[in-house]
Amino acid sequence: MAQTVGDYILQRLREWDVQQVFAYPGDGINGIVAAFGKADNEPRFVQARHEEMAAFAAVGYAKFSGHVGVCMATSGPGAIHLLNGLYDAKLDHVPVVAIVGQTARSAMGGSYQQEIDLQALYKDVASDYLVEVNVAEQLPNALDRAIRTAQANRAPTALIIPADLQEEEYTPPKHVFKQVPSSPPGTAYSVTVAPEHEVARAAEVLNAGEKVAILVGQGARGAAPQVREIAELTGAGVAKALLGKDVLSDELSYVTGSIGLLGTRASYELMRDCDTLLIVGSNFPYSQFLPEFGQARAVQIDIDGRFVGMRYPTEVNLVGDAAATLTALLPKLDRKDDRSWRETVEKNVASWWDTVAREAAVDARPINPMRIVAELSERIPDNAIVTADSGSSTNWYARNLRMRGQMRGSLSGTLATMGPGVPYAIGAKFAHPDRPVIALVGDGAMQMNGMAELITIARYQELWTDRRCVICVFHNNDLNQVTWELRAMGGAPKFEESQALPDIDYAAFARGIGLEAHNVDEPDQLGPAWDAALSASGATVLDVRCDPEVPPIPPHATFEQFKSLTEAVLKGDPDAFHIVTQGVRTKAQELLSGLKK
Known part of the structure; x- marks a missing residue:
């Protein structure tokens, strides 16, 4: 029996080590659903009760596994229902791939049932990579690029696959003009570090400060040991944006907890009184909870240069991997002998937890x-x-x-x-x-x-x-x-x-x-x-x-x-x-x- 496009999609997902697809069936993806049956449900078809929930489950999986989450829905209403979950992935920078069906190619443009312009609909949410696959030879490149782009950009991507194509025989791309092959699954990761002279400038700012505050977000999760070392050297307190709540243990005496409207008084006091601010892996949007403008000299570290200097007038912006950049920064920092600032932070933290216990x-x-x-x-x-x-x-x-x-x-x-x-x-x-x-x-x-x-x-x-x-x-x-x-x-x-x-x-x-x-x-x-x-x-x-x-x-x-x-x-x-x-x-x-x- 010939391998169909639906069969090949699942084969390629297995080669990418995708363990499950969060989805809901519909006739716009019948060819892929049938392929799950022929493949003994590998990867597993995890049936949500609603397509929006399938997308959310894929986001949750990606957030907690570190791998790409995959969701799937039928054409028309199914594709529409995925959007809220995909926007959640987009705004929280989470790698998710959506596979959506579409009206058969022969019916496109004919106001057919459940036909909507999916490319227009998905243009914003999947702006990092969106493609409609209209011939089998577009695979595997389209699927591979969707996964690689989701991983590299920490963003949702989408493939639109017409219903009739899913049931056609799969024919691979050839090494000919206007056909695009693809390399085997696997992503090459590069660890970027900010230039040494910029790291040195950042060290000068932090060494000059007497009351250092650190704000960490989810981008600091892989750099927790380095954040702790810098906090110890500088005597800093560490506040956490809500997406970075799990970066450091709240049992550390200098961790002030969440920041912002939902945050703690200790974090508010940390930002109110500091003279130096280090932001690591956070795009915390509420600038009114940061130090007053001009109050603190500031350094920001982020892997994405688009998001530095947006919330506070940072003096030095280091674009690079948080762990690698902090590792380069550490040897250039002086240990602060005066621990009065740290003692104040710890006193405020202890007082806050006492308040929380009383309020509860x-x-x-x-x-x-x-x-x-x-x-x-x-x-x-x-x-x-x-x-x-x-x-x-x-x-x-x-x-x-x-x-x-x-x-x-x-x-x-x-x-x-x-x-x-x-x-x-x-x-x-x-x-x-x-x-x-x-x-x-x-x-x-x-x-x-x-x-x-x-x-x-x-x-x-x-x-x-x-x-x-x-x-x-x-x-x-x-x-x-x-x-x-x-x-x-x-x-x-x-x-x-x-x-x-x-x-x-x-x-x-x-x-x-x-x-x-x-x-x-x-x-x-x-x-x-x-x-x-x-x-x-x-x-x-x-x-x-x-x-x-x-x-x-x-x-x-x-x-x-x-x-x-x-x-x-x-x-x-x-x-x-x-x-x-x-x-x-x-x-x-x-x-x-x-x-x-």
Whole structure:
């Protein structure tokens, strides 16, 4: 039986060591789906409940494995559904390859069913590499370039393959005019280092500083040892952008935690008071949380020259691999004997964690959402992977979860879309089937798409050597982050029609599809529920009823800002007195901690 184009695509994916394709079937990819059957499902066809979720799972897999994630969808609506996940990959610089079907070539231009202009549609999201394959001879070069480009540029790429071509006999390109062959799978990696004279200039800036701050992002993940060495030499404190939350352990006394609106007071103080700033592998966009312009001399290291000098007037920009460039920088740095700055940073960090503990212990109605993460933080295995969704629960992931050991964590950092928490967890389990995974998800995201993807977890968990996959739902019946944004930014009370959610028993749903599940309705049930989930033999859902009126007040918020929020609430919020009381009690813990300094 002749090898079809669909057969060859799967063969080439196997040669690239692609283990699974996150996908949903449709007649626009029938030829490839049939090839999976003939190939004994190698690579594995992982069926999501929706194409958007397939793309998110591919992003999660790529983030936690370091390899290219592959997703696939049919023509028309399937290709459209992939877009949100692909934009998540684009904005967070994640290598993902999308394979999408298209109307048969003979019908193109005829307003045929599900025919849309996919090249126009994908032109932005897959701008690094997008090609429609119209003859078999375009393969394998097109597929190889899509994978290589995704790897090299840390970006999504896409192949459009018409339905009729998938079923045709595969004929390889020849060594003739206007045909393009391809070399065997494998990517040549080059480690780039900034020029030595620029590294020397950077060292001069850092050596001259007395109060050095370091900001790390996901681009510093492979350079964690070098970041620690530089922090020790310079006496610096280290703040972490949200995508870099897992770069350094929060058990290090000088690590101030997350930065920004969802960040810690210790990070705010670090940036407020420093005189020198080193940015490594981060494109953190909120410049108002960086030092005042002109306050600090600054150095930035990034592998991509397009992203240096964008957020702060950096004096020296080093374009190169973070680990290699920091290694070149280290011998040129002097150790600072005066450790007073470091001592101040460490004191602020200790005070912050004391504040966090106090805030998590504040009583709420029924459960303080901060306590959910605080209880997890005390128990989480050192090799766990944590995914977070977008919403108010993200605040507690950012501030309350202490990273340590080999823990990993991520979320939709730049797109900040709702819905990736559960599919990211699925991608993480396929990336590391031997490690426990925890997803922290709001009930809005669960109702949007997380509940459906519990079905995917139930279907595939038997493939994972460590089946622990805990989905923790912050159940408050409110689209809580937007509710607080309305109050704080719009000066408006909660609008029930847009913000209130239907009350769903997520644990009952989980039990109905064969997962373990626990309803947590009282604070004292929380610790035992985490213990049960983290020792379970399979995937578990924790349905935790928490108070929507615990405010995600930024740690640097002034009482004037809090007063403005209170005035907005009192304009007509349905539970105004409880909101104000809860906010005052929470903010008071920061003041009590400050008095201990």
